[in-house]
Amino acid sequence: MRVVITGAAGFIGRHLSAALLARGRLCDARQQAVPIDELVLVDRTAAPAPPNPKATSVSILTGDLCDAGFLDRVFAGGVDSVFALAATLTSEAETEFAKGLAVNVHAVMRLLEACRAQPHAARMVFASSIAAFGGPLPEVVDDTVARTPQTSYGTHKAIVELLLHDYARHGFVDARALRLPVVLIRPGAPNPSVSDRLAAIVREPLLGRDVACPLAPDTLVPVASVTRVAGALLDVHDLPGSVFGHTRTMNLPSLTVSVADMVDSLRGYATPRPMGRVTWEPDAKLQAVVSGWPRRFVSQRATQLGIASDARFEEIIDAFVREEQSISAGRSA
Numbered sequence: 001m002r003v004v005i006t007g008a009a010g011f012i013g014r015h016l017s018a019a020l021l022a023r024g025r026l027c028d029a030r031q032q033a034v035p036i037d038e039l040v041l042v043d044r045t046a047a048p049a050p051p052n053p054k055a056t057s058v059s060i061l062t063g064d065l066c067d068a069g070f071l072d073r074v075f076a077g078g079v080d081s082v083f084a085l086a087a088t089l090t091s092e093a094e095t096e097f098a099k100g101l102a103v104n105v106h107a108v109m110r111l112l113e114a115c116r117a118q119p120h121a122a123r124m125v126f127a128s129s130i131a132a133f134g135g136p137l138p139e140v141v142d143d144t145v146a147r148t149p150q151t152s153y154g155t156h157k158a159i160v161e162l163l164l165h166d167y168a169r170h171g172f173v174d175a176r177a178l179r180l181p182v183v184l185i186r187p188g189a190p191n192p193s194v195s196d197r198l199a200a201i202v203r204e205p206l207l208g209r210d211v212a213c214p215l216a217p218d219t220l221v222p223v224a225s226v227t228r229v230a231g232a233l234l235d236v237h238d239l240p241g242s243v244f245g246h247t248r249t250m251n252l253p254s255l256t257v258s259v260a261d262m263v264d265s266l267r268g269y270a271t272p273r274p275m276g277r278v279t280w281e282p283d284a285k286l287q288a289v290v291s292g293w294p295r296r297f298v299s300q301r302a303t304q305l306g307i308a309s310d311a312r313f314e315e316i317i318d319a320f321v322r323e324e325q326s327i328s329a330g331r332s333a
Contacts, residue, residue: 007085104156208273214283
C-alpha cells in the first residue's frame with residue numbers, strides 16, 4: 001500500500017506520519033488491514049523524517065501541488081490512500097485571497113483529478129474544519145447543521161466537502177472528511193493563525209513567557225489534542241464507505257472549554273522556569289472570528305463509531321509537556 005500525506009510538514013501532518021508508521025497498516029478497498037509499503041510525505045517545505053519503528057519506506061517530496069509535474073511525481077507508481085491536510089489557514093486566506101483559493105481549493109481539485117485518472121479508486125481523507133459553519137448557530141452543532149461559513153477559509157472547506165461527495169458518488173475516489181475543531185497545542189514559535197493565538201494562551205506561560213490573551217474569558221471553544229486528531233483521521237480512513245450514507249463528512253466530537261478554563265488549567269504545573277503571566281488584551285477582530293464558530297461540536301455518527309473527544313483539557317496540556325520534553329531532550333542529545 002502506498003500512502004500520501006499532503007501538508008506533512010505541518011503540526012497535524014507530523015503527528016499523523018508518526019501514528020501511521022507506528023500502526024504500520026491501513027484498511028484497503030476490501031476492508032482488509034494491509035501493510036503500508038511506502039509513506040510519501042508531501043509539502044512545500046521538507047517534512048521531518050518521523051520515527052519509523054516498522055522500517056516502512058518513507059519518501060519526502062517537496063513541491064507545489066498546483067505544479068502538474070510535481071503532482072505526477074507524487075502519483076508515480078499509483079496511490080492507494082491520500083490524507084489531504086495541506087492548507088493555508090484563516091488569517092492568510094482572508095488577506096491573500098488568491099493564495100488561499102489556490103492552496104485550499106485548486107490544489108485539492110488537482111489531487112481529486114489525479115485520483116480519478118488512476119485505474120483504481122484511492123481512499124482520500126480530507127481535514128475539514130469547524131470554520132465550515134458560521135453565522136447564527138445553535139448551541140450544539142452536529143453533522144446536520146447547515147454550513148454557512150463566514151470566512152474564506154471556511155468557504156474553501158465547504159467547497160471541498162461538496163467536491164469530495166460528488167467524486168465519491170461517481171466512484172472516482174473513496175472520499176471521507178473529518179471536520180476538526182481547534183487543534184492544540186502546537187510547539188515552536190508563535191504564528192499569527194487564529195488557532196495558534198489560542199494555543200499561545202497555554203503554550204507561552206508553560207514556556208516561561210508572558211502572553212496577552214485576545215479573547216474574553218467566557219469565550220467557549222471546541223478543542224482537540226493533536227494525538228486525538230491523528231487517531232481519528234486513521235479511524236475515519238479505515239471505516240467502510242457504507243457507513244457514510246448521504247454525506248461523506250462528519251464532525252470530530254470535541255471537548256468544549258472556556259478561555260478562562262484554559263488559563264485555570266495551568267495552575268499546579270511545575271515548569272523548568274517561572275510560569276509566564278497571562279494578561280487580557282481584547283482583539284475585536286479575532287473575537288468575532290472565534291465567536292462565529294460552533295461552541296459545542298458533536299457527531300452522533302462519529303460517537304457511535306467509537307470516535308470520541310478528549311476527556312479533560314489537562315490531557316491536552318500533558319501531551320504538549322511531553323512533546324516539549326522530547327524536543328528538549330533531542331536538542332541536548
